[in-house]
Amino acid sequence: MKGAHVVYSEKLSISEAQKLVLLSQWLPAKYQKGKAHDATLSAIEHLGYVQIDTISVVQRAHHHTLWNRNRRYLPEHIDQLTQQRAIFEYWAHAAAYLPMRDYRFSLFRKQAFKEGRLRHWYNHDRALMEQVLERIREEGPLMAKDFSGASNNSKGWGSKPTKQALECLFMQGDLMVSERRNFHKVYDLTERVIPIDTDVSVPSEQEYARFLVTQYLRANGLGRVSEMTYLLKGLKTAVCGVIDDMLEEQTLVTIEVEGHHYVACLGAIDQLKRPISRTKAVILSPFDNCLIQRQRLKMLFNFDYLLECYVPKEKRQFGYFCLPILWAGELVARADCKVNKATATLEVLHLALEPKLVEKAAFMEAIEQELQQFARFNACDTFKIIRVTP
Structure with missing residues (x-):
């Protein structure tokens, strides 16, 4: 500036x-009038995007983030809104659900990929991309598994050439995700997915x-x-x-x-x-919009956060999937959580309190109330705190 x-x-x-x-950021969530499904769409439109993530030791990040803005949220809202073409999948800073209202602004990035001004992490096999596109044009929506071709395991996830072609076509805007089946993408032509009155300039x-x-x-x-x-x-x-x-x-x-x-x-x-609740605890997803920029988080909230699922087990300080906890307007703790499906129990393997937390008794009362709700959200009957430090 x-x-x-x-x-x-x-x-x-x-x-x-x-x-x-x-x-x-709409934290903690306030009750919104009207249908719960509409409140979910309002949250996505307000935030601009909600990150999609595959880790599922607790409810996946996109569900968790939306539940924290709309406590009437149900995981089926995402599929409903996708089918209604109110939201779509594309790339924000990572894979995300975005409001269809903002579709036009995804085109700037898509065009950059198509023209080669942005490089995809996969190489463009243009002949194969055209074959994949033509098959979807003729047969309708398809998944990666509907295409034959061997994978090269040394290249890791998505190494099958047709999967790479699908993702290149998706990133440059020729294909969109029309739905997900068991969390797997179903691809279709963009013109068959977006509403007819969508601004495509x-x-x-x-x-x-x-x-x-x-x-x-x-x-x-x-x-x-x-x-x-x-x-x-x-x-x-x-x-x-x-x-x-x-x-x-x-x-x-x-x-x-x-x-x-x-x-x-x-x-x-x-x-x-406006008032803000300072008595309610909120358990946040590691991929929550409020947390994703770690330097900003440290500067504004004095909270140094690292998601340790990517850290070797012997080097972890707090646990595999530690969830930051908001209370009294600050980030004051983190909880390593895991759903035990066999016992329908939300296990808090490690609840780590920050040194700045002074009113511990009041916090523990608030976090136990929040854990009751979080357990229900994760289809658990109860929760169990196994370890607290200090």
Whole structure:
């Protein structure tokens, strides 16, 4: 940001910044009127995306993240919304469900892949891609397993050439995921998936950059250029330009938090007038939108978080799948959880409390109430805390 156009600036304390982030993230969840299914769509539209993940020691990340914004959430909502073409799968910073309302803005990235300005992690076998596309055009929706061809196990997941072709066609926008069957993708032609009235005009770089800025700030309260362009290549200059324009328009304001500079939408800090629950504990998914940028998390919440399922067992400090816990407006603990299907028990293998947690008795009462709800969400009859530290 050039700074020449800054006409309004605000200083926030760290606790005020945390509150703004949590209110913008809809944490803890508040009851929404209307159908539960509609509340789920509202959450996806507000957040902009919800990350999909395959780990299932507890409910998968996309279900968990949405349950934390809508306590009436049911896992079948995702399939329903996909079938209704209200959401679709594509790439945010990772594989995600996105609102169909924002479909047009996925085209900027898709076109970049198609034109070779972005490189896919798979090589493009264009002859095979055309064969795969033609078969789906003629036969209708197909899964990777519907195509013959040997896998090369040395290359790991998705190494079958036709699977690679499917994913390349998906990333460049020729194919979409029309549904999932037992969590496996079903691919179909894009024109047969999107609603007929969908805007398919490709946004300019400036339009796309403005979309990234406004979407990020709506869902996160305040942000910096590096956060708005997280894992997106080649967009920093365009986003900086848009922020300068929006500061000049006075649709953005600058925010200072303990010497660190952010921007926010005009009127965003008015949210601080709203109350936020400081008695309810919330168990978060490691892939929750609020947590995914670890440097931001450390700066704003003083919470140093590493998902240890990717760490060798002997080097883990907290456990395989530790879930951060929000309470009293801060991240104060983490719980290594696992569903024991044989006993229908949610096992908390390790509940680790942060040094900053002072009111331990009040926290333990709150976390036990939350664990009761989380157990039910995971189709368990009860929960069991096995180990607490310190």
